Amino acid sequence: MDLVIRDARVIDGTGGASYRADVGVHEGRITTIHREGDAGPRPTGTRTVEAHGLSLAPGFIDMHAHSDLALLRDPDHSAKAAQGVTLEVIGQDGLSYAPVDDRTLAQVRQAITGWNGDGSDIDFDWRTVGEYLDRLDRQGIAVNAAYLIPQGTVRMYAVGWDDRPATHAEVERMKQLVAEGMEQGAVGMSSGLTYTPGMYADDS
Structure with a gap:
């Protein structure tokens, strides 16, 4: 052995x-x-x-982690690894950093500063889910990460911050963004229906 x-x-x-x-x-x-x-x-x-x-x-699985940027700041991730956590599920509560465009990225960084800081120390060199996951792989992280596509971020990307039902075209765009993210390696989708703009979505 x-x-x-x-x-x-x-x-x-x-x-x-x-x-x-x-x-x-x-x-x-x-x-x-x-x-x-x-x-x-x-x-x-x-x-x-x-x-x-x-x-x-x-290894333990942290089913609800907000380590989306912490994994990039501290690849050793000793705060979790030292507790035996070997997998973190990130992208929680319908708000995270992919998929985004430049406008959406600026908005989501502001919206969840309280969870992760403003990210001024991070090079946001990704826009898609696949690019974010590739960044984690390229940098190397001490634990495994499973990414959930954030519904609020997807809505922010396709609809914006308006408190209204999405149009048919906007729903189709959101479906496309989620499908692409799943194909690129996400394991599911999260929602945070008490947070804006996710809370503005109706059942459809």
């Missing part, structure tokens, strides 16, 4: 009781779990971490 985590209290995420075990990792994958009391020799590795008294679990 490349790594053996020895004598950890394993909480494996299945809902079953925890158990003591040695966990062996080879080439980045768990290949051996030797439970306390199992027959046969305990695994050995190039590197061993003594984990007696510690817990070992799969």
Whole structure:
């Protein structure tokens, strides 16, 4: 093994009781779990971490993160990674930074300054969902990120800030923006129907 985590209290995420075990990792994958009391020799590795008294679990998923810019500011993302978070779901509450054009980007930066700061320290070199995700990949981030296309930002892009139903053409444009974002790697769509301009959307 490349790594053996020895004598950890394993909480494996299945809902079953925890158990003591040695966990062996080879080439980045768990290949051996030797439970306390199992027959046969305990695994050995190039590197061993003594984990007696510690817990070992799969990475945690933060299902509602506002780390859209924090991931770019601090690629090590130690505030989350040190807590065991390995995946953050971003693009929450119907407001985020893609897809945008220049007008929409300026508006969304102002609208969610309270969540993420004004972004004056960020080079906003993307406009599409795919370009934003490529930026995360290019920069390299310590955790995984799953992006939700923000309904309010999409409406801002296609309709603006008017408190009115979208026209048929505007609905079609919003559908196109969401479809493109999904094709470019988003995992879904978020809404924040208590926030403007998302709250101006009717059911249709």
